[in-house]
Amino acid sequence: MTESNDADGDSTPEPDGFRSARFQRSETGGFVGVRTGAATATGQFDDLGLAEVDPVDIPEEDPHAERRRRRRPRAPRVWLQGGTTTLPWGWMLLGWSLVSLGAGVLIATTAGALVGGALGGWIAQIVLWVAMLAPVVYAFSRSVPRGLLRFRWTDLLFGLVLGVALRIASGWLDEAAAGTTAWPALASTDGSLAGVDWLGDVLLPALVAPVVEELFFHAVLLVALYTVFRRLTRSHAIAGVGAALVSTGLFVMLHQLTGSLGATWAAAASVALVGVTGAALVLVTGRLWGAVIAHIVFNASAVLLALVGTLLGVGGGITLA
Template structure:
């Protein structure tokens, strides 16, 4: 971890900025692919320098985290939608014939529910959170106070950048911003407390995946 330093943080922020701006400018599927590529470059660079001990380890309890926390986050998102004036009915795709879009399974199920959570969690929690935590702990010390401060700053900063990136790449309602903030906080705290990235990845997959499945159900049943 000695090579996880301020320089690496700079490369991560550079990749984030370039990806967010490029993705917003290009838009659509191409913009999303450009954003993912820009986020993965600093992740690869960081992991070539060294991988934090235990970060990539997976445990059976991670599936439990995913089902429970991912499900709760989706329920809260639905509740927030109602609070902010939504009808509370199932979401659905906009289409003239009331059917599913031709490539919904590729763009939303594969891209949105599988690829996006992996890329985003490895960047925001597996890279940004870890490097910020490491830098703050080096400054504040390795005692309990230093570790606590590092965890707080790392979770807050990575969550803020996570939400900001979604805002830059597309319209973001108040309800969506609050939901994404909760996703970022929960996933960040999971990485800090477990020392593993996969609980966060799986929670994010369940959250995104249930959103896609509810949209499919709302379209077919509407």
């Protein structure tokens, strides 16, 4: 017999051959008593309602199992899957973006009509861009949707290929609408490149306008629309189609209200193609830059063709059949 001291200091005899016992969780989740030494007596755990098992029968627990159980769920890879980065991108942001766009169009149109001339055109353009950039700054100051501004080299490839394809499709649409396709040319004071407004007719349409429009329509508006539709329908497909259609419709409407569209249906169709292509790129890749590059290539290719026409002095006189 061996003795052990209890909490009051009294000695309690233990059976011979019994050293100690410990409890361990079994595979079923319950606790079992395990003797670490030989025990001659039986029924040591009868009063506790626990079963005795041999230590060799209990598998060793993986030391990393508890860490894996406590590991937090992984964050979404892109904003399309939701997550905390799109929490502020909902009804409030969508509403303020539309209000800002509407106010910008109204003020720009009024300023252009009151001032008139080149100065009125400049004021109208600046007012419109400020109205479009204000929601962009506000949205990105609150949060950046995960992966939206990430760049991959495939974005450059998509943008170049689709931008050229859109320009070719635009030419086909113009030919279908008018029967012929005239070579474009820029307005020039002396009929040469020296008299071209390089800032207003080249730099701004080719570079600045596409970036501003893509940031508003396919960064802020498209993401906000997608987030709202996804929360309402619980369907990524419906949210994507709805966001693409609404953003493209507003994109075409803006060009119509600002007088950027021509007199034929081909111009509206071309702008709609640019809008829906940019929306599809953002929704498929989760990134913005493919749409930005495609829009830049589309606009810049038109400016380049117009520069060639101005340099050759054709002024729209060459017809391509």
